[in-house]
Amino acid sequence: MRLTLRLSMLFCAVLLVPSAWAHGPTPQRLTLEANFAAAPEDVWLVLGDLSSLASWHPQVVQSPLEGDRARGARRTLVFEDGGQVVESVDDIDDVKMSYSYRLKEENVEVFPASFYSNTISVMPDGEGAQVVWRANFFRADTGNYPSESHNDAAAVAAMRSFIETGLDGLRGYLEK
Numbered sequence: 001m002r003l004t005l006r007l008s009m010l011f012c013a014v015l016l017v018p019s020a021w022a023h024g025p026t027p028q029r030l031t032l033e034a035n036f037a038a039a040p041e042d043v044w045l046v047l048g049d050l051s052s053l054a055s056w057h058p059q060v061v062q063s064p065l066e067g068d069r070a071r072g073a074r075r076t077l078v079f080e081d082g083g084q085v086v087e088s089v090d091d092i093d094d095v096k097m098s099y100s101y102r103l104k105e106e107n108v109e110v111f112p113a114s115f116y117s118n119t120i121s122v123m124p125d126g127e128g129a130q131v132v133w134r135a136n137f138f139r140a141d142t143g144n145y146p147s148e149s150h151n152d153a154a155a156v157a158a159m160r161s162f163i164e165t166g167l168d169g170l171r172g173y174l175e176k
Contacts, residue, residue: 083110
């Protein structure tokens with residue numbers, strides 16, 4: 001009887017272990033900073049124009065804003081390949097030179113994230129400005145066994161590339 005009980009408990013434990021190993025997506029975080037030889041107000045003039053993203057971000061060809069430049073406004077990012085994602089403005093503060101936005105309508109084939117929430121801030125840095133871009137996001141496939149193109153690493157790589165390319169593009173735009 002004791003042996004049967006032990007074997008039953010062992011059998012149950014073996015069945016439960018794989019489900020303990022499986023897990024859903026974990027939140028990813030990324031913060032990148034860049035310094036600019038421009039006045040913070042001049043940098044904010046560009047960043048604070050939410051529909052101007054396509055003029056300085058090399059990966060984006062259109063970025064129209066629907067609604068007032070305020071909470072709830074929607075911005076559609078159209079990428080070089082024609083793919084689109086839609087974002088929603090959470091907050092914009094001209095005094096603090098900062099705005100936050102989130103993914104409203106995903107397109108995991110264009111950008112491998114099922115959700116993101118980002119904040120871009122401009123602050124004085126000596127004679128210039130520093131831009132801080134913070135991203136919180138989840139991978140495209142929120143299941144337990146995502147493909148390589150939709151896993152955490154793919155989401156981190158895509159977000160890092162998007163932010164780095166954007167900061168480099170902003171630098172080029174400001175230096176014109």
